Amino acid sequence: MSFSKDDIIAALKTVFDPEIPVNVWxxxxxxxxxxxxxxVVIKMTFTSPTCPMMEELMSQVQNAAQGVVGDVPVQVELVxxxxxxxxxxxxxxRIELDLVNEGW
Numbered sequence: 001m002s003f004s005k006d007d008i009i010a011a012l013k014t015v016f017d018p019e020i021p022v023n024v025w026x027x028x029x030x031x032x033x034x035x036x037x038x039x040v041v042i043k044m045t046f047t048s049p050t051c052p053m054m055e056e057l058m059s060q061v062q063n064a065a066q067g068v069v070g071d072v073p074v075q076v077e078l079v080x081x082x083x084x085x086x087x088x089x090x091x092x093x094r095i096e097l098d099l100v101n102e103g104w
Contacts, residue, residue: 003068005033008040011064017053022096024061028088031079039073040065045084054078 012030013023024030024044032043042065046054058076065074086099094100 003070003072005035007068008033008035008042008065011068012042012061015057015060015064017051017057019053020097022089022093024057026090026093026096028084028090028093030061039075040069041075041077043077043079045079047084049080 009025009030012025015024016022017024017027020027027047029046030042030044032041034041034043042061044058044061046057051057058078062074062076065076086094089097089099091100
């Protein structure tokens, strides 16, 4: 395969929730990227199970990864365990959202 996990991460960093000025990777919404011979599986979550953009963002994640991997199948799995919390955010995301003094 002519792509790496880092290539997929770079693509995922282009996907943003329209309500939050931070990409899905830095928000910590991507839990795992599994690259196998049969395809790529991305496990992701959301900050809330009532997120109105859930389907749209999952589609954007799949499309972003698909743009990197070409003909290799990409599956996005929604997971809720472990539950998302602020500790999953990158330092860059905490700075962007002014959460640097929140003890995380």
